[in-house]
Amino acid sequence: MSKTDKVVYYDQTEASYCAMFINDLGNRETMTDGTNFAQQYLIHKGLKMFGDRGKAASMKELDQLDKRKCFEPIRVKDLSARERAKAQEALMFLCEKRDNTVKGRMVFNGKPTRQWLSKEDSASPTVSTEGLFITATIDAYEERDVLTADVPNAFIQTDVPPPKPGEDRITMKITGVLVDMLLELNPELYKDFVVYENGQKVLYVVVLKAIYGMLVASLLFYKKFRVDLEGVDFVFNDYDPCVANRMIRGKQQTVRFHVDDVMSSHVDPKVNDEFDKWLNKMYGGYGKVKCVRGKVHDYLGMILDFSETGIVIIDMRRFIRDMITGFPMVLGDKDVAETPAGDNLLKAGTGPLLDKEKREVFHSTTAKGLFVSKRGRPDILPTTSVLCTRVREPRESDWEKLVRLMKYLNNTKEDVVRLGVDDISFSHWFVDLSFAVHPDFKSHIGAVMPQGRGTTISISRKQKLNTRSSTVSEVVGVDDASVVHQDNQSAILLETNGRRSAGQRSRAINVRYFSITDHIEKGDVKVVYCNTDDMYGDYMTKPVQGEKFRKFKEFIMGRKPI
Known part of the structure; x- marks a missing residue:
């Protein structure tokens, strides 16, 4: 990147990093329309690649932003020094979709704004995987009609609130060929605001709508969508801010959402018909809200299949196949493993450190493995959780463990999770641990929460505390994790009796871990012994x-009821 006084020029490598950052924000219109940020090109390279098609796509994107009054021009003299300094570059990305059309997307380069925006001011909540699975399991149990929807142009339907006294306006800097395109589209509005910086045309604008790439964009849309839902009598869940319910005709309607991806359920399909109309009334002004009905839904990178009565299948086979084909080692039919990891999984890494290229593959593949293990493949969660502790300095033996995992996935790429519930009035937790098994002598906690078939919630992680016995570790594990099943009777005594069963070796347990005793006494939790x-x-x-x-x-994947 070369840098002059005011204008910053991005090369394609930096553009790719910026695109990945923007994708990470959760601005997720991509997956459903065939685009992919990994295939995006910055405007200059995109115009060379796509020619007139690239210009037409860029003009179309700028035209909609202009007509929807997403920003307004401002003279440099009317900007404070701080507003001018904070003005972020407008970046136009071009990509070719699966149908061979070229799509343009102008984004606000929000990455530098992390310097002055706190997490509380910018982070938007999204539905938790646990919240999604629990509610989807209830959908299957009650045989509800399910609707999924994608709100188009969600962010640019959301106003940026005016700054409070003493606050800066959100400013953006449009440069070069993008200025020429805006002048071609609306010369009367923009021509008097163009300035030159280092020989290049520059146009400063004040942002009026939540533009893709802004750190605050997701949060602004969340606040708007929440207010709109509350306006039609939805009550939000105390534990998941992206799950809301209301009673319609004596039955519960549940809505959960991840930014602009929405899922609704009710036993009466007509309720979802009405919700479809409401979504289009509220958000269909910039394009029809695409609603999908039926038994099978592509939602948040997963296939949710309700075809079997009382069961929801979490299908991530496509994701697994992509992991296998994208792995640098070619895996054939004979490259298989019967289990995800060998007995040496928890041992410290040995051998030389991986080189940069191999380390990046290790990191990205482990991240993909963690993603799928928390959704459609909990059977690999113990392996991915351990590999996550090695990503900073992976060694050759860690690479071999990753290869073992990939061979297991190659052998089981058609596996799916089946979730079902027997009784929604209470839940069971099975909590266990392996004592002091990590190289730093911390224990590894494991817990699953089945509701009848499959594990709705699975936990496999390194404990944060060093403990002096497996008994103490299991008490800590219960706090990390209703009926709690354990196979350590000493731990059950500690949890049930509290300090009365704590000897000298247990005095170091922080009092907060005896909160489980309070819950047992109140009848909120029951701890029972479970055979190993x-x-x-x-x-x-x-x-x-x-x-x-x-x-x-068999039980964790839901092939048999627990």
């Missing part, structure tokens, strides 16, 4: 093998 052979949480604590692996996997 039936302790499903054990699967999440270590790399189990053989018949035990096969038995536990």
Whole structure:
């Protein structure tokens, strides 16, 4: 990147990093229309690649932003020194979609704004995976009609609130060929505001709508959507700010959303018909809200299949296949493993450190593995959770563990999770641990929450505290994680009796971990002993093998009811 006084020129590598940053914000219109930020090109390279098609796509994008009054020009003399300094570059990305059309997307380069925006001022809540799975399981249990929807142009339908006294306006700097295009589209509005900086045309604008790339864009839309839902009697969940319910005709309607991707359910399909109309009335002014009905839904990178009565299938086979084909080692039909990890999974890495290229593959593949393990493949969660602790300095033995995982996925790429519920009035937790198994002698906690078939919530992670015994570790594990099943009777005594069962070796337990005792006394929680052979949480604590692996996997993946 070369840098002059006021104008910043981005090369294609930096543009790719910026595009990945923008994708990370959750601005997720991409996946449904065939675009992919990894295939995006900055305007100058995009125009060379796509020619007139690239210019037409850029003009179309700028035209809609102009007509929707997403920004207004401002003279440089009317900007404060701080507003001018904070003005972020407008970046235009071009990409070719699967149907061979070229799409343009102008974004606000929000990455530098992290310097002065706190997380509280910019982070938007999104539906938790646990919240989605629990509610989807209830949808299947009650045989609800399900609707998923994508709100088009969600951000630019959202006003940026005016600055409070003493606050700066949000400013953006449009440069070069993009200025020429705006002058071609609306010369009367923009011609008197163009200035030259280092020989290049520059146009400063004040942002009026939430533009893609702004850190605050998702949060602004969340606030708007929440107010709109509350205006039609939805009540938001106390534990998940992106799950809301209301009673319609004596039955519950549930809405959950991840930015502009919405999912609604009710036993009466007519309620979703009405919700479809409401969405289009509120948000269809810039394009029809696309609503999908039926038993199968592509939602947040997962296929949710309600075809089987009382069951929701979480299908991520497409994602797994992409992981396998994208892995640099070619995996054939004979490159398979029976389990995700060997007995050496928790041992410290050995051998030389990986080179930069291999380390990046290790990091990205582990991240993909973690993503899928928290959704459609909980059977690999113990392995990915351990590999995540090695991404900073992976060694050759860690790479071998990753290859073992990929061979297992290659062997099981058609596996899916089946979730079902027997009784929605209470839940069971199976909690276990492996004591002091990490190189720093911390324990590894494992827990699963089945509701009847499959595990709606799975936990496999390194404990934050060093503990002096497995008994103490299991008490800490219960706090990390209703009926709690454990196979450690000493831990059950500690949880049930509190300090009365705590000896000298247990005095170091922080009092907050005895909060479980309070819940037991109040009747909120019941702790029961579980035979080790039936302790499903054990699967999440270590790399189990053989018949035990096969038995536990059958239950965790929902092939058999628990």
